[in-house]
Amino acid sequence: MNNLDTVQQTVAFARAAGADEAEAYLARTRVLTIEVGNGEVETIKQAEDLGLAVRALAGKRMGLSYASDLDQASLHRAAARAVQVAEASDADEFIGLADPVAAPNVEGYDPEMARHSADEKIDRAFAIERAAKEYDPRIAVTRRVTYMERESNEAIANSRGLGAEQRNNLCGGFALVVARAAQGQEMGSGSDVKRRYAAFDPQAVGIEAAEKAVAMLGATNVSTQRASILLEPKMTGAFLGIIANLVRADNVQKAKSLFAGKVGKPVAAKGVTLVDDGAFAGAPGMRAWDDEGVPSQRTVVIADGVLQGYLHSTYTARKANARSTGNAARMSFKLPPDAMPSNFALRAGNGSPDALRAGIARGLWVRNLMNLHTANPISGEFSFGANGLWIENGKIVGPVRGVTISGNLTDWLLNLRGIANDVTWQGAMGISVGAPTVLIEDVSIAGK
């Protein structure tokens, strides 16, 4: 049975089990991970994984269950379980499933990835390691040097007549390296994800990791002060991933967002434009439809500093009397979807990152942040460990670590004083951010 038949049949099973409405979602995932170290293959991981989720409505109550194999008994069991869970849940008039709408044509699958041999992919992993080691003789250890590919085949159907399939793949690499010198040892990491086989550059990943580690050798601390921070694109992206929580409609509706009630109001510095676009060509999260089968679309969240709207799933849209923006995402097939960003990007500015740096009187060029998961998107407060390069009068003075940068996300957006033109995408399928180098002034830096 093909994937679409399987989900349609599961919807029928749920209806037969007593569901008033039902949805089934199936993801078959093929993964390949090649990890190398010291010129030898350490681990090759490959698998064909699958997960099927059923959501059943009993009146206005919803429940989810799932299965990890597709035999008829498992599908029946998951369908019946979803109905039972729904019956134990609370009613909510806004609960519902997506209506069938044609999705955009998205080139999410690159057939090249399947055409190249495993041997060639092993060489890609070795190329990452070699590039790191050749970058500098002080690169002493490499770890988790990995080339990976992931292909997903998804199908969804619901009792409102929706039925859709899509195929996406991506490839990428990762490296962790240690640079060692008389002053001590430092770690650097490099990573990249691409939607086309030919677009991935293993050397760039190795060099990124090595450069970051070597640049930190001899790091010292600075005194506690307020100063500027320049965030490299991946660090800006990390902030965007947190800020995305403020524009998730579910958080807004639950009074968990500082952006609640602020549509039409300035929430960021002029020049700040944030866009979510699920179909953005080449972005890591590019897909035709979201995890409820709603077509991907382009949603302007902030235009020139002014809040335009929020990111919706089917549920939050019905509650807000709006339309889903195609932002439903499942963290795993075992959990119900939430309103989440797809490809979330800060629009590039005009100048180069070097030009931004040249204008800094005193500040930290942040190249790594720690404890990102502890940001509090509800209060907006954050305090991260940071390291990077200290800048005075536009010039690099030397590496700094052991400091924290602290503040509030809302001030972060309002104090954005410079946006460079070097937008870089990062992330994996489902959550991806595109971000340039940015300058923020007057940030709390705690040190010695």
Place this chain on the structure above:
Amino acid sequence: MSLDPNDLVAALNAGRAHWGDFAEIFAERRADTSIVLDDGRLDKMSAGEEAGVGVRIFHGRTSAYVYTTDFSRDAIVEAMRLASAAAKQRAGTGATLVAALDRNIAPRPLANYRQMPDGIPMATKVAVVRNADRVARAAGTTIRQVTATYSDYIQDVTIVNSLEEVAQDRRVRTVFRIDVVASDGDIIQTAFESTGGLAGFEQVAGDVGERLARLAAERARRMLRARPAPAGTMPVVCAAEAGGVLVHEAMGHGMEGDFNLPSKPMSAFAGKIGQMVAHPKVSIVDDGTIPGLYGSLGCDDEGVPAQRRVLIEDGILRNYMHDRTTAREMGVAPNGSGRRQSFRHTPMPRMSNTLMLAGADDPAAIIRSVPRGLLVKQMGGGQVNIVSGEFVFKVQEAYLIENGAVTEPVRGATLIGNGPAVLKIIDLVGNDTGATRIGTCGKYDQGAPVGHGIPTVRIPEIVVGGIVAGVNETIT
């Protein structure tokens, strides 16, 4: 879908041609229930079951891992064939690095679960979150939002390998967490409490949820009155109820075997077994055998019985935490640290319950010893850079210490320091036993349930990250 060791041994034997130097089958079945009450209603509910098999084959030092959700003998043999071919394709030159069990260590009995979650009606589980929600909201009008989460799972694993070792374990974990948002109109503050254990429904039965809801609500309200934490270097006292994120981040990760391999030394603790790495008052263990604790297990995910590992004894580094491969490279027996998130993942050295042992100092005297500093009453999430030793963790609840007395609450503090350096300067260790708090430890792409705890300790000097006063103070 059988986890029967006999069936798995038969499958392993049927694939003998593909064994290479070491072959292992890890089979798992897991049933989960998850209930989220948010914004006053049951927001997300799910329940289901999944199962899968992971096959690992070594050729020399090179391993391949193939997993499948198909339990048939044919599928397992095919996974072995694929793994063997993949591992052989570019196998390394060195000898295989997989250690056998230490036969002197007996398998541990399966844990005793008093109230298996699959025997508890959904309505009883729902009542836990509903009651907690009600109690938290009743704490005052400043409580603006409450999220109560209940989850449980039953995970059965069977591990068989070509060394003719067979192991089985059943891990049942039950977790409750409550998140509270308080606001007085200007300031928003959040607080949470959680409990979890290698335990059935008994972990949350009775008024556990309500008690934690009250604690979280009170803390969120208290933090509304708190000023931003000071920034800069100062002495810090961590209270015994604060939890052990400090030992987990600053010390534990650096003592995981894979960061200390002679071929790939990364941690500041590499090569230092037998050396003084901490103040003589400091002793740290990682113990997976304590009944009921969240990080405990019967055996690890390579079939090695859970153990109590002394990491630091009176300041001296004694052991690392090993899986089978790191143990073999370092010429020691595996000590029960090879954990994996699921059948989709390969094992690596992980912590279980990481605890600093009680010392001899009077906790009250420790606080009195600080002229001006910070008292940490509850820690939050943390992270460590293994290579530089730099660690950071968030503080959920903190107070100023002024002239030896605890004064006002402060919010938003973060501690940042160097693990090996902090270990050496911790100079007062309380004679109290710390509460064990729970967490999900993230390492690379895998999460693992862990516990951690410390007695009251004094760190004479550490950087507190907070808000730096300035002319443009806009933090509200």
